[in-house]
Amino acid sequence: xxxxxxxxxxxxxxxxxxxxxxxxxxxxxxxxxxxxxxxxxxxxxxxxxxxxxxxxxxxxxxxxxxxxxxxxxxxxxxxxxxxxxxxxxxxxxxxxxxxxxxxxxxxxxxxxxxxxxxxxxxxxxxxxxxxxxxxxxxxxxxxxxxxxxxxxxxxxxxxxxxxxxxxxxxxxxxxxxxxxxxxxxxxxxxxxxxxxxxxxxxxxxxxxxxxxxxxxxxxxxxxxxxxxxxxxxxxxxxxxxxxxxxxxxxxxxxxxxxxxxxxxxxxxxxxxxxxxxxxxxxxxxxxxxxxxxxxxxxxx
Amino acid sequence: xxxxxxxxxxxxxxxxxxxxxxxxxxxxxxxxxxxxxxxxxxxxxxxxxxxxxxxxxxxxxxxxxxxxxxxxxxxxxxxxxxxxxxxxxxxxxxxxxxxxxxxxxxxxxxxxxxxxxxxxxxxxxxxxxxxxxxxxxxxxxxxxxxxxxxxxxxxxxxxxxxxxxxxxxxxxxxxxxxxxxxxxxxxxxxxxxxxxxxxxxxxxxxxxxxxxxxxxxxxxxxxxxxxxxxxxxxxxxxxxxxxxxxxxxxxxxxxxxxxxxx
Numbered sequence: 001x002x003x004x005x006x007x008x009x010x011x012x013x014x015x016x017x018x019x020x021x022x023x024x025x026x027x028x029x030x031x032x033x034x035x036x037x038x039x040x041x042x043x044x045x046x047x048x049x050x051x052x053x054x055x056x057x058x059x060x061x062x063x064x065x066x067x068x069x070x071x072x073x074x075x076x077x078x079x080x081x082x083x084x085x086x087x088x089x090x091x092x093x094x095x096x097x098x099x100x101x102x103x104x105x106x107x108x109x110x111x112x113x114x115x116x117x118x119x120x121x122x123x124x125x126x127x128x129x130x131x132x133x134x135x136x137x138x139x140x141x142x143x144x145x146x147x148x149x150x151x152x153x154x155x156x157x158x159x160x161x162x163x164x165x166x167x168x169x170x171x172x173x174x175x176x177x178x179x180x181x182x183x184x185x186x187x188x189x190x191x192x193x194x195x196x197x198x199x200x201x202x203x204x205x206x207x208x209x210x211x212x213x214x215x216x217x218x219x220x221x222x223x224x225x226x227x228x229x230x231x232x233x234x235x236x237x238x239x240x241x242x243x244x245x246x247x248x249x250x251x252x253x254x255x256x257x258x259x260x261x262x263x264x265x266x267x268x269x270x271x272x273x274x275x276x277x278x279x280x281x282x283x284x285x286x287x288x289x290x291x292x293x294x295x296x297x298x299x300x
Numbered sequence: 301x302x303x304x305x306x307x308x309x310x311x312x313x314x315x316x317x318x319x320x321x322x323x324x325x326x327x328x329x330x331x332x333x334x335x336x337x338x339x340x341x342x343x344x345x346x347x348x349x350x351x352x353x354x355x356x357x358x359x360x361x362x363x364x365x366x367x368x369x370x371x372x373x374x375x376x377x378x379x380x381x382x383x384x385x386x387x388x389x390x391x392x393x394x395x396x397x398x399x400x401x402x403x404x405x406x407x408x409x410x411x412x413x414x415x416x417x418x419x420x421x422x423x424x425x426x427x428x429x430x431x432x433x434x435x436x437x438x439x440x441x442x443x444x445x446x447x448x449x450x451x452x453x454x455x456x457x458x459x460x461x462x463x464x465x466x467x468x469x470x471x472x473x474x475x476x477x478x479x480x481x482x483x484x485x486x487x488x489x490x491x492x493x494x495x496x497x498x499x500x501x502x503x504x505x506x507x508x509x510x511x512x513x514x515x516x517x518x519x520x521x522x523x524x525x526x527x528x529x530x531x532x533x534x535x536x537x538x539x540x541x542x543x544x545x546x547x548x549x550x551x552x553x554x555x556x557x558x559x560x561x562x
Binding site for chain 2: 108111124132134138234245
């Protein structure tokens with residue numbers, strides 16, 4: 001009896017410890033952000049109003065919450081344009097990462113089996129080096145009089161420096177570079193499992209390699225494409241460091257807006273509203289993706 | 301397996317050149333005697349010497365290592381518990397909420413995680429510094445640790461645990477002598493992943509830190525904002541070297557263990 005009771009206690013503990021941790025450090029902060037998004041900035045410490053004065057003043061507290069921050073996000077072009085711009089950059093990053101990552105993953109999956117492990121380690125290795133270092137490397141390459149200009153000069157292309165740093169091109173290069181491993185890994189995983197016999201069958205039935213690729217390989221690697229795209233697109237939307245270091249005044253992404261509302265303008269409520277809308281924008285494609293996966297599983 | 305055609309070899313070369321050229325140029329120019337980035341002034345280790353004199357940078361690096369150590373350990377313990385709960389406990393109250401909370405930090409933008417945790421620390425009126433950043437890092441890397449351990453638990457022969465319990469081992473003894481040794485490689489991998497995530501994080505640390513706790517990425521970020529310098533290249537090269545040694549050693553260890561296991 002006591003053994004059963006102690007087992008019950010242990011089982012409960014295994015669930016309870018991480019559960020409580022997440023409730024305290026994930027759910028509660030989230031609730032605070034939500035409440036903050038409906039408050040107003042104030043010159044006080046901490047810089048917002050209303051403050052929670054206990055249950056007795058609940059009515060008064062609730063009456064001071066409003067939608068002012070959200071209507072500002074809708075009215076002021078700066079905000080909704082940076083949401084759209086972030087989606088655009090994330091979408092372009094995903095497309096380019098797919099364009100570079102698919103051939104790479106395909107070649108890796110076609111390589112002799114004894115090479116594959118090594119190739120995989122070499123794709124993952126840059127991912128383990130610091131994010132900041134990888135972005136910094138691009139500053140050295142792209143800045144005026146930087147390595148790219150020097151290399152072009154050596155090749156005989158004399159002329160104006162390219163001035164790529166602080167442009168959208170620089171941001172995209174940095175993003176594709178940083179997120180490429182996230183695209184390659186799921187693609188490689190699906191392409192490696194692909195039954196090569198199907199391609200031989202297609203060839204026997206008279207399909208050209210291109211037809212075989214389009215009708216066999218591509219549809220079968222769709223799960224990998226979807227997973228890789230989600231892994232690139234989702235973090236890319238909220239990215240802060242890359243547009244901040246490689247971008248310029250024209251490349252204002254929403255992560256940067258949130259950062260400056262918080263640190264420069266000290267408008268905590270507005271920063272919270274930006275965060276809430278950003279999450280809604282991100283959750284939507286996730287739900288759609290989940291639904292697509294479910295309907296595919298139902299069909300299968 | 302078929303031979304690689306020229307097109308596929310080209311894809312490999314282009315892909316890996318894109319991944320490695322920026323890092324290699326960065327390493328090469330850390331050995332440049334000239335301060336100018338585009339002028340090669342001969343081989344020199346001058347900037348590595350200068351790095352050793354850079355007190356604030358060294359302090360930040362030491363802080364980051366300690367912070368990564370503590371937060372990775374916390375994240376691994378919590379992530380392993382969460383993985384056990386999800387893999388072994390079937391249905392329990394609030395399971396959907398629980399798995400949602402474990403996985404959500406994986407897709408949460410860093411700025412949102414940072415902001416929300418800072419607002420919590422302000423609301424709770426705790427002094428911000430080493431421990432607030434540690435808690436923040438443990439919370440967001442917990443999900444990564446959980447996924448790594450969970451994948452190992454999924455391919456796990458449960459009859460071994462049942463045999464131990466039939467032989468009279470308590471659940472705790474079973475976990476300690478059967479389960480943990482079997483999932484150990486995944487637990488170690490989870491710890492390494494959590495440690496790297498912590499060492500790499502700029503955004504969440506910037507939100508949740510306080511005066512006196514400046515991490516290495518924060519220090520590097522402010523240096524990078526001021527411009528490119530060979531000294532930063534030297535610092536980056538040391539970090540890249542350390543990571544390369546650890547990753548290659550880990551994959552060799554893993555391979556040896558797979559060979560021993562098979």
